[in-house]
Amino acid sequence: MKRRTLDILFSIGGLGLAVLLLIVGLVLSANANFANDYVRDQLSEQNIRFTPAANLSAEEKKADCLVENAGKLMTSGKQAECYANEYIGLHLKSIAGGETYASLGTPERELQAKVTAARQANDPALPELEKQLAQVQGQRETVFKGETLRGLLLTSYGFSEFGVKAQQGALAMYLGAGLLFLLSVAGFVHAARTPATATFAAAEKVRV
Numbered sequence: 001m002k003r004r005t006l007d008i009l010f011s012i013g014g015l016g017l018a019v020l021l022l023i024v025g026l027v028l029s030a031n032a033n034f035a036n037d038y039v040r041d042q043l044s045e046q047n048i049r050f051t052p053a054a055n056l057s058a059e060e061k062k063a064d065c066l067v068e069n070a071g072k073l074m075t076s077g078k079q080a081e082c083y084a085n086e087y088i089g090l091h092l093k094s095i096a097g098g099e100t101y102a103s104l105g106t107p108e109r110e111l112q113a114k115v116t117a118a119r120q121a122n123d124p125a126l127p128e129l130e131k132q133l134a135q136v137q138g139q140r141e142t143v144f145k146g147e148t149l150r151g152l153l154l155t156s157y158g159f160s161e162f163g164v165k166a167q168q169g170a171l172a173m174y175l176g177a178g179l180l181f182l183l184s185v186a187g188f189v190h191a192a193r194t195p196a197t198a199t200f201a202a203a204e205k206v207r208v
Contacts, residue, residue: 004191011187018180025173028166035163039156040075048074048083059090077160084153092146096139101147104140111136 051060053070060066065082074083096104111133118126 007187007191011184011191014180014184014187018177018184021173021177021180025170025177028170028173032163032167032170035159035166039077039080039160039163043074043076043080043156046074050074050079050083051087060087063087063090077157077163080153080160081157084150084157088146088150088153092143092150095143095146096136099139099143101140101144104136104143108133108136108140 050066050069050072053067056066056070063082063086065078066086069079069082072079074080092098111129115126115129115133117123118129123129
């Protein structure tokens with residue numbers, strides 16, 4: 001086979017791969033932009049604003065991201081992660097001794113049974129039991145709201161991370177496409193400089 005023909009074939013193949021990588025990169029970029037725009041729009045609609053620096057508690061100030069974002073409107077996945085873990089997570093630990101919505105179900109059911117029994121027996125301890133039940137139910141409702149919001153914010157953060165990974169993948173595709181394009185151009189240049197009668201086998205003999 002002629003060396004020029006081989007160079008041209010490899011160069012054309014390289015250009016084809018470069019175009020393919022470019023297309024994949026564009027698709028990944030589009031997905032990354034969609035993820036970033038979607039997260040930003042959804043979070044902005046919630047109008048969640050970080051606590052101003054002057055109002056942060058001593059515990060809250062230990063979280064660097066709460067200090068950095070103090071007073072800012074939440075618009076990014078990283079901000080959502082910070083708010084979910086460092087702000088909501090911190091306050092959830094102070095409710096009911098760190099109990100969760102699920103774990104508070106057991107004491108709630110136990111108190112409900114005691115209240116029912118006390119009513120049937122006209123137990124004088126009924127008011128106190130009802131007070132305890134109302135307290136546990138209030139704690140459980142608060143924890144449920146906090147856990148729900150925290151979960152939604154972490155979901156937004158996770159979705160934004162897909163966008164970050166897609167953008168990184170797009171960058172890799174662009175670099176690969178650029179490299180293949182340069183190699184293909186070099187192949188065409190080499191083919192133009194190679195004598196039309198030169199063969200691949202002859203070129204190998206010359207190297208030896």
